[in-house]
Amino acid sequence: MIENIDQLNIQLTSSLFIKPEYQIDAFVSGNKYRKLKYNVIEAESSGFSRLLTFGGAYSNHIAAVAKAGLSKGFKTVGVIRGEELEKKVSNNPTLQFAQRCGMQFKFISRGDYRNKTKPDFIHQLKRDFGDFYVIPEGGTNELAVKGCEEILTEEDKVFDFICCPVGTGGTISGLINASEEHQKILGFQALKGDFLQKDIRKFAHKSNWELIADYHFGGYAKINTELVSFINAFKAENSIPLDPIYTGKMLFGIFDLIKNGYFSKDARILAIHTGGLQGIDGMNKLLKKKQMPLIN
């Protein structure tokens, strides 16, 4: 995990720049590094030796917590959605990586997963694993938003639009809080859902933002051949890899909006590449099963 993370924006066209947060680390990637930073400091100063969090089978957040825990000297526990995955760890690149980092797993049914933050269940987990610092699913809380406020730097004040993918809304909340009045923050939803507006208002202190729900490709982690082709062409042209869940869909959306005249000709656009590249292997396994083209 590198700690000096002010990297130069990469210029793609006369108006579009990419902030390469994916270069922070292959696993504690992009926004997950930002979201964990102050949570790890808090866990440390409160005397915890174990981090516990929640996630799905291919979660970038699970991979990030596993590696951050390993490098910062914490034990880690991942509560994973889906009992059936317990026997499939060896076939799941994300869980395999987390396990190699020393993460212990608790696999639970989808029904139990909905109750995962209830006091009874947390008690049970403490009996099973010992005391722990809880990081919420997707990593979003006040401290995570504080970390994401550090994504933008002085130099970024020249941009008119700042674009990011949206999952739980923690990242966009940090960007909004760190933005200037004249800037507009565009969030590209990686999933369907009207709840996001409300979630973002819990953390964001300004109103210069908008969610764009036209590019989730049918929902979270849904993919089609058009998106795979776009990701592959984008990498071939710009030498920048995109992940299929978040950044691929955002860039697809930005290009489509540019084509449709959404931005004025002289608008300066900054897209935050939030990482997530560890998810490509897992997605390629699914694509292969469906006999679809793979992500290069």
Ligand SMILES: *Cc1c(COP(=O)(O)O)cnc(C)c1O
């Ligand atoms: C988790 C994640 C997001 C979503 O971030 P939120 O703060 O949950 O909105 C975006 N991009 C990547 C690569 C992620 O891993």
